[in-house]
Amino acid sequence: MESPLHDAAGARLIETVLWDGAACPLLAWHRARLADGARRLGWAAPRLDLTGPPGRPARLRVLCGPDGLGAPEVSGLPPPIALWRVGIAVQRLRSDDRWLRVKSTRRAAYDAARGDLRGDLDEVLLLNERGEVCDGSITTLFFDRGDGMRTPPAASGLLPGVLRAKLMAEGVREELLLPADLPHLRLWLGNALRGLSPAVFRP
Numbered sequence: 001m002e003s004p005l006h007d008a009a010g011a012r013l014i015e016t017v018l019w020d021g022a023a024c025p026l027l028a029w030h031r032a033r034l035a036d037g038a039r040r041l042g043w044a045a046p047r048l049d050l051t052g053p054p055g056r057p058a059r060l061r062v063l064c065g066p067d068g069l070g071a072p073e074v075s076g077l078p079p080p081i082a083l084w085r086v087g088i089a090v091q092r093l094r095s096d097d098r099w100l101r102v103k104s105t106r107r108a109a110y111d112a113a114r115g116d117l118r119g120d121l122d123e124v125l126l127l128n129e130r131g132e133v134c135d136g137s138i139t140t141l142f143f144d145r146g147d148g149m150r151t152p153p154a155a156s157g158l159l160p161g162v163l164r165a166k167l168m169a170e171g172v173r174e175e176l177l178l179p180a181d182l183p184h185l186r187l188w189l190g191n192a193l194r195g196l197s198p199a200v201f202r203p
Contacts, residue, residue, distance in 0.1 A: 005041050005098055012105045013037045013064040018077075018193050019052030024060070026192050029162040034064060036160065037102035041066070059193060063105070077193070081122055084189040084199035086136065088179055089113035089124035093134050095157035103159055113137040121202060123189055125179075132156045133177040139189040140164040142196065143177060149188075150175040162192035 038045035052058040061073040114137040140161035153174035182201040190196035
């Protein structure tokens with residue numbers, strides 16, 4: 001059995017959930033990720049039950065520590081992005097970093113990549129130490145070479161995206177991706193809050 005992650009002092013698990021005005025459509029997937037993250041940290045997983053403002057879509061953000069869940073933060077939804085303009089981040093990930101297997105407050109590389117975002121981009125993709133494409137700073141990448149939608153493999157070093165898990169359960173497969181391929185593929189970016197939208201690569 002895999003030992004719990006070390007040096008978890010001060011860390012919190014994060015779930016950012018879409019409330020559509022009546023329900024959280026992907027709540028079961030968020031619960032599964034929270035439970036898996038808690039297991040990896042050696043914590044007991046509390047049950048995630050969320051409600052938002054009646055009749056009004058919202059963003060619900062909740063933090064979980066070893067002592068349980070905090071109260072959800074409720075805010076408005078981010079503005080939609082119909083076509084993501086995406087480039088490559090300077091920051092790199094380590095494919096063997098076990099903290100990448102949980103969605104937590106330990107996200108320094110993602111925050112730094114987001115902070116360095118060029119004005120002509122909406123998002124950047126992070127590579128690992130082997131030069132493989134991993135994640136966006138706030139999104140999961142999906143692509144199609146002409147034989148169906150794919151997403152980079154978890155072994156490259158990815159956060160466990162809720163939208164990713166749902167789409168993989170529906171048949172999306174993992175496939176290694178290198179940055180040289182990006183200009184030649186159909187691309188999409190998405191997450192549980194924003195859904196899935198097409199993307200265009202900007203070197």
